Amino acid sequence: MIRISLLFSACVFMFANVATGSEEQSLTELQQQVKDTEQAFADTMAQRDFEQFVSFLADETIFFVGDTPLRGKQAVTAAWKAFYDTSAAPFSWAPGQVEVLESGTLALSSGPVYDPQGKRVATFTSIWRLEAPGKWRIVFDKGNEVCNCPDAKPESSAGDS
Helix, strand or coil: CHHHHHHHHHHHHHHHHHHHHHHHHHHHHHHHHHHHHHHHHHHHHHCCCHHHHHHCEEEEEEEEECCEEEECHHHHHHHHHHHHHCCCCCCEECCCEEEECCCCCEEEEEEEEECCCCCEEEEEEEEEEEEECCEEEEEEEEEEECCCCCCCCCCCCCCCC
């Protein structure tokens, strides 16, 4: 009886470890999918492919221009068309950090934005939603300028005068 219990416990332990490993691998695969999607999205700017850019947008997407939200695919495409009308890309971006919810349905990507000379001028944060197996669409996008702020003052301790 003890042997059966030990055998059963060993099997449960092995299957639990296998299941955990496959979940982690699945999350890693999803993160790579989102990273690849973000890179393909960024490539639309470099390749001047506006139609492909539009294909990444969810119908209800919201992009921010400063603090002003552009609501919906039509508003975003109307505002972003000008970025694709010139022969040279006015900026570029690349995925840096990518995180995916445990549910595998929403993801965040963020990274640097560069001017045409390669100087980092902003950072972006995008939220992606899985709309079909392997098909991620952007639902939120917001850029923030790079801050050239002075370093924060160190907090003084109680004994400082």
